[in-house]
Amino acid sequence: MTRLDHPIDFAGIATIARAVREGRLSAVRLIESRLERIERMNPQLNAFTRILADRARREADKVDVMVREGRDPGPLAGIPFGVKDNYDVAGLVTTAGSIINLDRPAAIDDAVLLQRLTAAGAVLIGTQNMDEYAYGFTTENAHYGATRNPLDIARSAGGSSGGSAASVAAGLCEFALGTDTNGSIRVPSSFCGIFGLKPTFGRLPRTGTFPFVHELDHLGPFARTVADLALVYDIVQGFDAGDAACDDRAKEPASATLDTPWAGSAALLDGWFDAKADAQGRAAAAGVALALGATATASLPDARSARAAAFVMTSASGGNLHFESLKSRAADFDPATRDRLLAGALLPANAVLQAQRFRALFRDQLLALFRHHDLLVAPATPCAAPLLGQPTIDVEGQALPTRANIGLLTQPLSFVGVPIVTVPVAGATMPIGVQLIAPPWREDLALQAAAFLEREGVVRAPGGQLW
Amino acid sequence: MAGLEISPAFLPSVLHNFQILMDQAALIVDRPIDAIVEPAPVYRP
Numbered sequence: 001m002t003r004l005d006h007p008i009d010f011a012g013i014a015t016i017a018r019a020v021r022e023g024r025l026s027a028v029r030l031i032e033s034r035l036e037r038i039e040r041m042n043p044q045l046n047a048f049t050r051i052l053a054d055r056a057r058r059e060a061d062k063v064d065v066m067v068r069e070g071r072d073p074g075p076l077a078g079i080p081f082g083v084k085d086n087y088d089v090a091g092l093v094t095t096a097g098s099i100i101n102l103d104r105p106a107a108i109d110d111a112v113l114l115q116r117l118t119a120a121g122a123v124l125i126g127t128q129n130m131d132e133y134a135y136g137f138t139t140e141n142a143h144y145g146a147t148r149n150p151l152d153i154a155r156s157a158g159g160s161s162g163g164s165a166a167s168v169a170a171g172l173c174e175f176a177l178g179t180d181t182n183g184s185i186r187v188p189s190s191f192c193g194i195f196g197l198k199p200t201f202g203r204l205p206r207t208g209t210f211p212f213v214h215e216l217d218h219l220g221p222f223a224r225t226v227a228d229l230a231l232v233y234d235i236v237q238g239f240d241a242g243d244a245a246c247d248d249r250a251k252e253p254a255s256a257t258l259d260t261p262w263a264g265s266a267a268l269l270d271g272w273f274d275a276k277a278d279a280q281g282r283a284a285a286a287g288v289a290l291a292l293g294a295t296a297t298a299s300l301p302d303a304r305s306a307r308a309a310a311f312v313m314t315s316a317s318g319g320n321l322h323f324e325s326l327k328s329r330a331a332d333f334d335p336a337t338r339d340r341l342l343a344g345a346l347l348p349a350n351a352v353l354q355a356q357r358f359r360a361l362f363r364d365q366l367l368a369l370f371r372h373h374d375l376l377v378a379p380a381t382p383c384a385a386p387l388l389g390q391p392t393i394d395v396e397g398q399a400l401p402t403r404a405n406i407g408l409l410t411q412p413l414s415f416v417g418v419p420i421v422t423v424p425v426a427g428a429t430m431p432i433g434v435q436l437i438a439p440p441w442r443e444d445l446a447l448q449a450a451a452f453l454e455r456e457g458v459v460r461a462p463g464g465q466l467w
Numbered sequence: 468m469a470g471l472e473i474s475p476a477f478l479p480s481v482l483h484n485f486q487i488l489m490d491q492a493a494l495i496v497d498r499p500i501d502a503i504v505e506p507a508p509v510y511r512p
Contacts, residue, residue, distance in 0.1 A: 215507060308491035315488055327471055339477055343484035346469050351492035356506035358495050
């Protein structure tokens with residue numbers, strides 16, 4: 001195994017930001033330390049695609065000036081973060097991991113979530129690698145290279161938000177924003193051993209991000225602790241009319257209830273979610289369920305069909321979105337993306353419409369389980385991080401193509417838009433993630449359970465020295 | 468096909484992926500779903 005020798009800061013966002021707000025730590029100094037670390041580690045990890053040193057120094061200096069003048073720079077004062085390459089950053093082209101998008105004009109404004117974070121004092125330090133157009137689970141990008149897992153650089157960081165997860169796991173930034181259509185936050189969280197939140201569909205506005213599948217796309221954060229994850233989530237919440245799917249509801253902060261002792265009812269998902277996981281994943285999910293006091297298992301008999309429907313909708317919607325480029329610039333796509341999008345563009349309408357309508361049926365199955373349980377538990381990935389370039393993974397004794405099957409356990413759930421926190425469970429060599437699945441709009445429950453598990457030592461991100 | 472001219476070089480892989488998609492679609496196309504269920508309810512005028 002090849003390991004990077006890297007220190008990871010574990011002071012936590014709130015503690016670091018407090019030090020900045022109280023003038024005990026310069027935001028500029030903090031940013032310089034992360035830029036130095038990125039310079040040292042990114043050539044090996046390939047997590048960041050664009051390092052925005054000038055912008056970061058400028059914004060950090062603004063934070064320090066505010067502190068010196070006695071003004072409060074906000075709850076994320078000076079905190080360095082990154083965003084996946086499908087978020088708009090003013091003045092940059094939003095590549096979404098493609099070279100085709102390089103012909104698009106530069107973004108005029110930051111994405112809405114990025115604006116909210118900047119207003120809270122956070123400092124953007126760069127954009128992060130992803131599978132082309134978010135269509136993948138390994139961040140092996142033909143144009144921008146593969147992102148390597150900081151826990152073992154021979155392995156995949158997961159995808160499609162692999163650069164974001166790897167950056168956080170390596171301590172290159174304190175948190176990052178990714179997107180999740182079929183598992184693109186939960187898979188890299190699982191492989192990199194960190195926490196990830198895919199909120200309820202419609203909770204966070206996607207305004208200023210490049211789409212993949214409009215009816216399945218979610219935005220969400222990665223962090224190394226539950227408190228960090230919840231803090232960022234609380235700050236980015238709120239309606240924005242720029243996203244037609246964004247629900248006009250009041251903010252529902254989750255940080256304040258993290259310390260509440262877990263007293264809910266949890267159940268371990270069986271059937272598909274048991275069969276498609278390996279021994280490590282099954283043991284991790286069972287351990288988490290046990291710690292949450294689960295005494296029952298729960299079944300989603302149509303999980304296989306839900307995964308199939310998500311698969312169909314994704315290809316069809318992606319094929320439609322990129323139809324013009326598929327006609328005129330097919331050779332400029334990553335081949336792994338292109339051939340699936342072309343296939344999706346050929347799908348009969350009946351299959352696509354049926355997949356969309358199947359959502360209501362499967363949602364009702366899932367909501368029925370929540371009449372008996374507050375939280376459902378399932379492995380996040382069929383296995384821990386595979387090697388980069390590994391062609392197959394073992395699922396139920398069968399060698400299945402890696403890239404197409406890593407989302408087996410995440411796809412059926414994002415298909416119906418419920419909120420999910422992925423928590424990291426240590427393994428003998430690599431960690432693996434477990435999904436904490438809550439009813440719609442109850443991110444607070446999943447985060448509360450995650451915080452309980454973290455306090456109990458059942459889940460944790462890889463440790464390291466404090467700054 | 469469907470307004471696309473697919474390069475012969477890409478065709479084997481495209482057809483392979485299309486077969487995978489149709490196999491997945493076969494798992495859902497025959498499921499009876501209530502006629503009132505809309506396919507894509509997000510649109511608002």
